[in-house]
Amino acid sequence: MIPIWGDERRRPINLGGAASPAPSHAAILDQAKARRQEREDNRRREESAVRVQAWWRGVKETKLVKAEMKRVFVGDVEGIRGLRCLVLVGRDEEVLAMWSAAMVDEQTLFRLATGPDQASWLVLIRQTSFLLLQSVADSPKSPYATAHLKVLKHLLAPSTGGVLGAEAPALAQDITTYLLKHDLYAHLERAIRSIPIEAKSAPALPLLVSLTTSPLSAFTSTTASYHQCLLLLFTHILTIPLLPNRLPLASLTEFSSRLPLFSLGILAPSIPLLINNPSLSTPGSKINIVANLIAFTPPRYPTLPAAALDTYLYLLTTLMNALPINSLDPPVPGTKSSNPSSSWATAAADDDSDSETESHSLARVSIVSSFTPKPSPPPALDPRTQKRLSTIPDVKHLNALLSASHRHPSTQLSLVSFFLSLGTVWPARRERVLSTLVVYTGGGLVRELYRGFVRASPLGRDDNPGSLMDPSYASSWPPLLFLADLYTQSLLTMGDDEFFSSASTTAPTAPRNPLTLDELTAFSRKLLNIAFTLYWREDQTNVQEGGVPGVNLKWEGVREKVTKCLQAIHARDSRKPFTPPGHWLVSSQIDMQSFVEAAVFEEQQIEQPTGSRPLSKRQVAYMSPRLGVLNNIPFAIPFEVRVSIFRNFVVNDMVSRGVDRHRRTGRTRVSVRRGSVAQDGFDKLEGADLKAPIEITFIDQFGQEEAGIDGGGVFKEFFTSLCKEVFDTDRGLWLANKKNELYPNPHAYATEQHSLSWYRFIGRILGKAMYEGILVDVAFAGFFLAKWLGKQKSFLDDLASLDPDLYQGLIFLKHYTGNPEDLSLNFTVAVEEFGLTKTIDLIPDGSNVAVTRENRLQYIQLVSHYRLSKQIKQQSEAFFEGLLEMIDTKWLRMFNQQEVQILLGGVNSPVDLEDLRKHTNYGGLYDDKEETITTFWNVVDSFDQEQRRALLRFVTSCSRPPLLGFKELVPNFAIRDAGQDEQRLPTASTCVNLLKLPRYKNEDVLREKLLQAIHAGAGFDLS
Known part of the structure; x- marks a missing residue:
């Protein structure tokens, strides 16, 4: 009946009699x-x-119908009418509980499955099974959930010897297929997750676990349904956090035994689909699969078939490649990680060196890149999950994987990809994994990688260097990148004797380089082509942000791995060349003249705020491709070209500062006493701008200023005298190795504030020498020079020049065939000072950590690192602080250790007499045709190289010629007449590179007097 809401429809009638005003047209419309x-x-x-x-x-x-149906159901619980009523009633927990309690017995459940009502029963039982599944998923802890699950278990895995007989498998397939279409595994996942982890005694739990694998027994492994079940098992069940911790022991054993790991091979084509499943949209779900797989799979490694092992490794690799960096080792909530490499924030920091983390050497004074956004922090992990994940890089697990892969060589590529992804997503454990593999494969893995995968790889070929980013090369990257990592790690503890050994020169059991020198030459050329291509790209944004196909790395990460290995190999070649001439150069790929001009221009364009930290190598590479090459792989450019660029950088810096070395005004005037050159220089140059010209006035022994104007020569004399004093090892700041190469004294008093101030001053003075192009006759130890450049990698071989006895001891330990624990070593180092010996831990609680076969490479590396770096950390930092006031970090990184030494002291090469004669000036009565001068050059021409170097030292205070020839000697080499007295010896003013040569008439007399002067040091003249 429709109600009458009112008289709204009645037409309004006006009974007032008065005429209403005529409405407007708009009013009528409204x-x-x-x-x-x-x-x-x-x-x-x-x-x-x-x-x-x-x-x-x-x-x-x-309600009336349902009430009637429930009444009918109660009267026929076990019959077909009751089942029909149950389905029509739907989700009524009382009815479901009554029915499942009656059907727990398998005989009763299947009584109607073979009679005249078979067809109806089959349709109804499918729907009923889904109702039971929904009920359990919603309330797995309810009293009736157990009965529901028992019925479901009978339906999904009926006994073939029961009522159904041979029809049981077909029925199981039918019901399983129906439930799969209705999200069987999603419901099971929800039910298991709803039970608290600690509630292992929940009666429903064993039945739920059984149901997770029952569908797999309903189909053969070759069917699409089996494949679907396996895929759903991974996406819904193995994503459950702490799955092994949730299960009672019996259920854990059952699930582990029924997990179809042997059939994993069929899952390989679907792994990309699995990774992109919405159930795995978060990093946490991917981590759960990794943790659960690691809990169940390792015991099966010895028996897994090749296809299953290959797919398993592929799955783990793909999962880890999809994770953010450091996801497997995030910081504990509420705490500060003690290990910077295990903090998620480190992923945003620029780490372009593996120098000591606490050092402020050039490699570590990097800042967070302003070009790369900070990554989101990884999810917090349960400590139990972290503990399970920690077994992945464990020695036993890695060895088990290696053994399994050796049984199935076809899985090696997948294993290598797994190792690479593990080290990438878990950088804090990368060195541990690499060290373990180095120890347990004895170089065999390096050889297998190179000869089996990298040697024939299309990457880095000379004929096609620019096609690196071709997606078709995806499978070629993992072995090459992992080989680069593994070989770099090997070199950290490989002495030069081992590096240059070969099978033909050593006994079969002797340690040797896993790659021949020819193989290293080819491998390093591949790396060089790859690195140069990535640094040289004008579009550096793609290098920073573009991902490598199939690898959890940006192209920038590829470049860093390749560069580190390349630098390590080049360092060996620099000490003892084994590559052919021109091997490291890319001169054929670029025009050097335009390269120099562009590099100088790009350096001018980089503006750095005053007082900010130096730009990292990564930042430089982003801002300038040419400076990126010069800062990371400088050896690709000829040394002379780089020196020319360096000089251009200095000139540009002078221009930008308005410095004019030839202008007499505006100079800093400093007076120094002849007997206290070092102390006066230290006191009076503190705070002075050493990039500006410094005018030195010497005070003689009577306190009077010496006559003359400093046109540069007096400063050189001051500088030469200063260096002789400050680098005298008797002063206690420096020590010398057996090659008379200097390094900071590691003694405790060298770390006192006054000593550190001296190191800072010396750094500034040496920086001034490099800035002005003044050669210094001092040689530094290679490991100390490496710290200048941020390239100190604690090479074991560097230790030989510092402490030969310790070096031999570590070599013995490295190759010891017995049990290293018999040697009773621990992770400590003994230091003797003032006659007392103290023990220092190399790692926390190192005195209680024994050196074993597994960790001995780590011990060797830490000992070397301590002696080469940590002992002189504060001294080095102070020195670098002063040096960097004068020389830009970008400029220094263009050179290696040997090249920096050449910049400081000239090239240790034969004295080119023609070049010297061409750039010699004459004074007084002399010119190039004068008789004494002609005789002089005839005499010098007869000198051997040692005698020529002695002459050079006598005149210039440095025995080595300038790198770019004598045209670079400032001021030029000069000869002036010193009168007619032939009994006088020649003298020299080293401050102005001037030889004062009497006018000898006889060649023999000239030779005798000159040799006497240059070898006796006689005739030094300050006038």
Whole structure:
């Protein structure tokens, strides 16, 4: 019945008698619109009322029908009518509980499956099974959940010896297929997750676990349904966090035994689909699969078939490649990680060196890149998950994987990809993994990688260096990158004797380089082509942000790995060349003249805020491709070209500062006493701008200023005298190795504030020498020079020049064939000072950590690192602080250790007499045709190289010629007449590189007097 809502429809009648004013046209339209809207509202109200009344009648009727059906069901619980009523009633927990309690017995459950009602029963039982599944998923801890699960277990895995007989498998397949279409595994996942982890005694849990694998027994492994079940098992069950911790022991054993790991091979084509499944959209779900797989799979390694092992490794690799860096080792919430490499924030920091983390050497004074956004922090992990994940890089696990892969060589590529992804996503454990592999494969893995995968790789070929980013090369990257990592790690503890050994020169059991020198030459050329291509790209944004196909790395990460290995190999070649001439150069790929001009221009464009830390190598590479090459792989450019660029950088810096070395005004004047050159220089140059010209005035022994104007020569004399004093090892700041190469004294008093101030001053003075192009006759130890450049890698071989006895001891330990624990070593180092010996831990609680076969390479590396770096850390930092006031970090990184030494002291090469003669100036009565001068050059021409170097030292205070020839000697080499007294010896003013040569008439006399002067050091003249 439709109600009458009022008299809204009656036409309004005016009975007042008075005439109303005529409405306007707009008013008439508004009234018509309002009446139309009113009628529409009334119509909607009437329709709504009809629907509400119909719904209410339906609800009442449904309740009556359901009540009647429940009455019928109660009267026929085990019959077909009762089953039909149950399905029609739907999710009524009381009815479901009553039915499942009656059907727990398998005989009763399947009684109707073979009779005349078979077809109806099959349709109804499918729907009933889904109702039971929904009920369990919603309330797995309810009292009736156990009965529901027992019924489901009978339905999904009926006994073939029961009522159904041979029809049991077909029925199981039918019901399983139906439930799979209705999200069987999603419901099981929800049910298991709903049970607290600690509630292992929940009665429903064993039945739920059994149901997770029952569908797999319903199909053969070759069917699409089996493949679907396996895929769903991974996406829904193995993503459950702490799955092994949730299960009682019996269920854990059952699940582990029924997990179809042997059939994993069929899953290989679907792994990309699995990774992109919405169930795995978060890093946490991927980590859960990794942790659960590691809990169940390792015991099966010895028996897994090749296809299953290969797919397993592929799956783990793909999962880890999809994780953010450091996801497997995030910081504990509320705490500060003690290990910077295990902190997620480190992923955003620029780490372009593996120098000591606490050092402020050039490699470590990097800042967070302003070009790369900070990554989001990884999810916090349960400590139990972290503990399970920690077994992945464990020695036993890695060895088990290696053994399994050796049984199935076809899996080696997948194993290598796994190792690479593990080290990438878990950088804090990368060195541990690499060290373990170095120890346990004895170089064999390096050889297998190179000869089996990298040697024939299309990457880095000379004929096609620019196609690196071709997606078709995806499978070629993992072995090459992992080989680069592994070989770099090997070199950290490989002495030069081992590096240059070969199978033909050593006994079969003797340690040797896993790669021949020819193989290293080819391998390093591949690396060089790859690195140069990535640094040389104008589009550095793609290098920073573009991902490598199939690898969890940006192209920038590829470049860093390749560069580190390349630098390590080049360092060996620099000490003892084994590559052919021109091997490291890319001169054929670029025009050097334009390269120099562009590099100088790009350096001018880089503006760095005053007082900020030096730009890292990564930042430089982003801002300038040419400076990126010069800062990371400088050896690709000829040394002479780089020196020319360096000089251009200095000139540009002078221009930008308004410095004019030839201008007499505006100079800093400093007076120094002849007997206290070092102390006065230290006191009076503190705070002075050493990039500006410094005018030195010497004070003689009577306190009077010496006559003369400093045009540069007096400063050189001051500088030469200063260096002789400050680098005298008797002063206690420096020590010398057996090659008379200097390094900071590691003694405790060298770390006192006064000593550190001296190191800082010396750094500034040496920086001034490099800035001005003044050669210094001092040689530094290679490991100390490496710290200048941020390239100190604690090479074991560097230790030989510092402590030969310790070096031999570590070599013995490295190759010891017995049990290293018999040697009773621990992770400590003994230091003797003032006659007392103290023990220092190399790692926390190192005195209680024994050196074993597994960790001995780590011990060797830490001992070397301590002696080469940590002992002189503060001294080096102070020295570098002063040096960097004068020389930009970018400039220094263009050179290696040997080249920096050449910049400081000139090239240790034969004295080119023609070049010297061409750039010699004459004074007084001399010119190039004068008789004494002609005789002089004839005599010098007869000198051997040692005698020529002695002459050079006598005149210039440095025995080595300038790198770019004598045209670079400032001021030029000069000869001036010193009178007619032939009994006088020649003298020299080293401050202005001037030889004062008497006018000898006889060649023999000239030779005798000159040799006497240069070897006796006689005739030094300050006038």
